[in-house]
Amino acid sequence: MRVGGVLAAAGCAALLLAPGAAWAAGGVPGAQLSLAWSVPFVGILLSIALMPLFAGHLWHHHYGKIAAGWAALFLVPFALAYGPGAAWWQFAHVMVLEYVPFIALLAALYTAGGGVLLRGRLIGTPAVNTALLALGTVLASLMGTTGAAMVLIRPVLRANSFRRTKTHTFVFFIFLVANIGGSLTPVGDPPLYLGFLRGVSFFWPTTHLFGEFLTCVVILLALYWVLDTIAWAREKPVVPASERPEPLSIEGWVNVWLVGAIVAVVIAMGYVKLGTLSILGQEMATERALGILLFGAITLASVKATPAALREANGFAWGAILEVAKLFAAIFICMAPVLAILGAGRDGAAAGLVALTSDANGAPVPWVYFWLSGVLSSFLDNAPTYIVFFELAGGDAAKLMTDGALVLAAISCGAVFMGANSYIGNAPNFMVKAIVEENGERMPSFFGYMAWAGIVLIPLFVLVTFLFFR
Template identity: 80%
Template structure:
């Protein structure tokens, strides 16, 4: 049932992206919108943050309806105030240019990543665990934080099954593999992919964020080795005795190839220019349409080319990606007025926020962008947060990649790095938590995890600020 639902959603997305339609009038200028129009956006993000904690049963069974309710709370009043043409323009603009390309890539990464299984006899010593976390950190920029987390979390679980004190391993796994590791390419983390869709070149994060990435990765791996060595020495665990040692191997090579194909498609979308065609009244690059179709095809090949036994052994399920698809549809739609207000700059209702990001001479303050984008990414969602501050910084990729490079790096690092500050900062965080708990292992509570992040990550981010921003 889960596979059939996914294929229906994917097919509908591709069909929607291919339909022609007459162009409606452009969206309403942000200067005409009050902050009241941001209420649905804040509402859906707060629902994601708080309802799983305080109304878990209601949220689990009705999160799709709740998300649709917030989307309707924006779209229907918008149509009443500005007309159905303007409402359709906003809806179709978000669907065609933002949501469909985003969810098509994420679905392909999730599906292919969940079909790769690392097998072998691994013993969770401090050295082995550091190696596994380091490998996952590198893989995150190659196959996405979602794909890397799906591939690496189960080998880490199996390697540490004989140990009692291992919660810290899963916490650092989220820090490194599910967040910071994805900072070097648009494939790595959704915020960077959204920047790529807006015109940031594919290898810009690789060349402009490598120093920040390396500092965080080295410091966290070193800290983890200290934590794990202390835990090992206190516990003195006895590794299991096995008569036969299974060599390290990978099962699901088809999906390894598909992950490589995804990366190739993403790179090609940034460099191959095939012209522009109208889609639902909006100009869309032909290469993006081709990319969406290829992501859908890769997803289908992975679905039908991977055995159910492998998916089951890897603990794969469709629930997480379906939840992300529903929630992000509402997030992207309700975010439209927020972006319009920010694009209005000093003429819009967010003039006070704009003022905080610049000095007396009007020059942007990189460290403010780093901490403001990071603070919102910690408890909301780092993908829309990135876009909000991208727009606040002017929204011009050509300028931000050159004269504004330090500001763009600050926004990117804030959104990607600080998504690790809570379980809800980045989608893979909760996925890792759920997989670990499904295997009978203990994870910190929501606020317990935040305490870990406050003690370890915040001082590290202060260091990043002092050195880079």
């Protein structure tokens, strides 16, 4: 059974198991939830982290069922405790307003980006690899972290196919292209796009986050170049004659235009207002529903317009997006009570954590916003985490862009930058990992990747704190 069917069955079971409760008009307030409701979320995180190491065969063949099981472990007790209406509302809210828009955009970028083929050959020297990472970092704010990652990860794989020491290249690719590069526009990363929808002007991140962006990018690119130069000197790789440099050209131009169409739809959804409509009891902006339909149409257009031979030459496969779709469906469901608890602020079970965001006089503390939004974005999806702290900071975009600019910058940087701290902090991280592994290359384990982040990124973010948020 597909994971969608499993999750739907779990939702239906939750409704049937709760006797005699009326259908709820809304969810359960976060102030009523205890931290015990975070157990399924912790469980799915530990499954993603540990099962590939200790039960690899079971995980790789049944990860969808395992993820659905954790989702059911939240939905069924939730229905028993609060009634079938509340459980259905929570399930529908996550699916309609969060998961479907997320996966529709991701699938469109994955499909169109995977249909752009860079012909020719680059040789993965330290200089070339650094240039590719720099290019991807710039593209991430223009076409989104997912789009940039999908366009460039396969050329990076091909450029380094003859090298033995290359895991660090893919790790830094996630750091820069899949995360930090997307910090300059709302198109770049979902948290900034949600801020755009709530009134943050389009170029506000460009002008207010550029210093933080440039600091991180310059340091990371310099560090990568040093590491790759050392690796090259130790390895002394010999480039096979078949892999000599060839002139570069782009094939699949239709997909380049389709990626541009995706970006245009994303921007349009921020400016065009068409009212709301009800879907499964959830109020969704009409323009957002139309955007989802357009993303679906673009995905189909890319599939139809791209020759199979081109996708084969690009090493394209559907496995990565299917894995992300299955795992993130369950992750979104399981993290819903965690976000609700955080959203309750000082009235919720995480009140002690929320209280850290302001000083004794009630003034916001920017560096605390940076680290709290960042650490939580490392494990929760960074888009809803951004919204939680955006609302905690007042939720008034006009005020946050002016008087609260430092706090908004801290929230934005925390959500975007620290999505790089784990594989699940931002969806492109997991997609890059899956694509690299599909191509027969090794990636660090869940904790192995976090060790890389701890060694490289955490000291960098400490520096950013002292330079910009003290």
